[in-house]
Amino acid sequence: MSLTKRLSTILKAKASKALDKAEDPRETLDYSYQRMLEQLTQVRRGVADVATSRKRLELQANQLTQSGAKLEEQARQAVAQNREDLAREALSRRAGIVQQLQDLKTQHDQLDAQESQLTQASQRLQAKVESFRTRKETIKATYTAAQATTKVNEAVSGISEEMGDVGMAIQRAEDKTAQMQARAGALDELMASGALDDLSAPGDHIQAELDRGLLTVGVDAELERMKAELGKGSTPKSLGAAPVDAAPEEAK
Amino acid sequence: MIVRILGDGQYELPENMEPEFERLDNHLIAHVEDGDEEAFRRELAELIGIVQQGSEVPDDDFRPSDAVLPSPNASLADVQELLSEEQANP
Numbered sequence: 001m002s003l004t005k006r007l008s009t010i011l012k013a014k015a016s017k018a019l020d021k022a023e024d025p026r027e028t029l030d031y032s033y034q035r036m037l038e039q040l041t042q043v044r045r046g047v048a049d050v051a052t053s054r055k056r057l058e059l060q061a062n063q064l065t066q067s068g069a070k071l072e073e074q075a076r077q078a079v080a081q082n083r084e085d086l087a088r089e090a091l092s093r094r095a096g097i098v099q100q101l102q103d104l105k106t107q108h109d110q111l112d113a114q115e116s117q118l119t120q121a122s123q124r125l126q127a128k129v130e131s132f133r134t135r136k137e138t139i140k141a142t143y144t145a146a147q148a149t150t151k152v153n154e155a156v157s158g159i160s161e162e163m164g165d166v167g168m169a170i171q172r173a174e175d176k177t178a179q180m181q182a183r184a185g186a187l188d189e190l191m192a193s194g195a196l197d198d199l200s201a202p203g204d205h206i207q208a209e210l211d212r213g214l215l216t217v218g219v220d221a222e223l224e225r226m227k228a229e230l231g232k233g234s235t236p237k238s239l240g241a242a243p244v245d246a247a248p249e250e251a252k
Numbered sequence: 253m254i255v256r257i258l259g260d261g262q263y264e265l266p267e268n269m270e271p272e273f274e275r276l277d278n279h280l281i282a283h284v285e286d287g288d289e290e291a292f293r294r295e296l297a298e299l300i301g302i303v304q305q306g307s308e309v310p311d312d313d314f315r316p317s318d319a320v321l322p323s324p325n326a327s328l329a330d331v332q333e334l335l336s337e338e339q340a341n342p
Contacts, residue, residue, distance in 0.1 A: 004319035022283040131312035158314030
C-alpha cells in the first residue's frame with residue numbers, strides 16, 4: 001500500500017478514537033462540537049507552553065551572552081597583566097559558553113517553528129469549529145431521521161480527521177516542550193554549578209587575582225613615587241625624635 | 253481527490269495530476285522502507301509541491317481525505333514512528 005493510504009488509515013483510526021458516536025445523531029453533533037472546543041483550548045494552551053519555553057531559552061541565552069562578554073574582558077585584563085594562565089582559563093570558560101549558545105540557538109529555532117505550526121493549527125481548527133457550528137445547527141433544523149445519519153457522519157468524519165491532525169500537532173509540541181524543559185533545566189544546573197560563570201562571581205579566584213594584580217601594580221607605583229620623593233632630601237627626617245628629646249629638657 | 257498534508261490542511265487535487273501523485277507516492281514508501289532519507293525528503297517535497305497546486309478545501313467542507321501526506325518538515329524517523337502506530341492499532 002502506498003504511504004499516503006497507510007497514513008490515511010492511521011489518521012482515521014486516531015480520529016475515530018477521538019469521537020464516539022452517540023445513538024441519536026444530533027447528540028453526536030453536539031458531542032463532536034464539545035470535543036472540538038476542548039481541543040481548541042488544548043491547542044491554545046500548547047501555543048502558550050511553547051512560548052514559555054522559548055522565553056526561558058531567551059533568558060538563558062541573555063545571561064550566557066553577558067557572561068561571555070565579561071569573560072572576554074577579563075581575559076584582556078589578564079593579558080595586560082602578563083597573566084597568561086588567567087587569560088587562558090577565562091577564554092576556555094568563554095569557549096564553553098559559546099558552545100552552549102550555539103545549542104540554545106538551534107533549540108530556539110526548533111521551538112519557533114513548533115510555535116508557528118501550532119498557531120496555524122489553532123487558526124485552522126478555529127475556522128473549522130465555526131463552520132461546524134453552523135453546519136450542526138442546519139442539520140438539526142432540517143432534521144429528518146432518514147437523512148440525518150448520513151449527513152452527521154459526513155460532517156463528523158471530516159471534523160474528526162481534522163482533530164486527529166491537530167491532535168498530532170499538539171502531541172509533537174508537547175514532546176518538544178518537555179524535551180526543551182529538560183534541557184533548559186540541565187543548563188540551569190550547569191549555570192548554577194558555576195562552570196559557565198564569568199569570573200567576577202563572589203569567591204571566584206580569577207577576578208580576585210586580577211584585582212590583586214591591579215592592587216600590586218598600584219602599590220608598586222606608589223612605593224616608587226615615595227622612594228623618588230624621599231630620595232631628594234638625602235637623610236630621612238627623624239619624625240618622632242625631636243619631641244622625645246625635648247621632653248626631658250623641659251622637665252629639667 | 254482530497255489530500256491532507258499533516259499540519260498544513262486539505263487540498264483538492266485535479267484529476268489530471270493524480271497519476272503523477274500516485275507514482276511519487278509509491279516511490280515514497282519505497283524510500284521509507286529502504287531508509288533513504290535524502291530521497292525521501294526530496295520526493296516528499298516534490299509531492300507536497302504538487303498537492304499545493306490544488307485548491308485548498310474550504311473550512312465548511314467536511315469531506316474526509318483520500319490520502320494523507322506527512323508534514324512538510326517530517327523526517328524519515330517521524331514517518332517510521334507514525335507507521336509503527338499502524339501495527340499498534342491494526
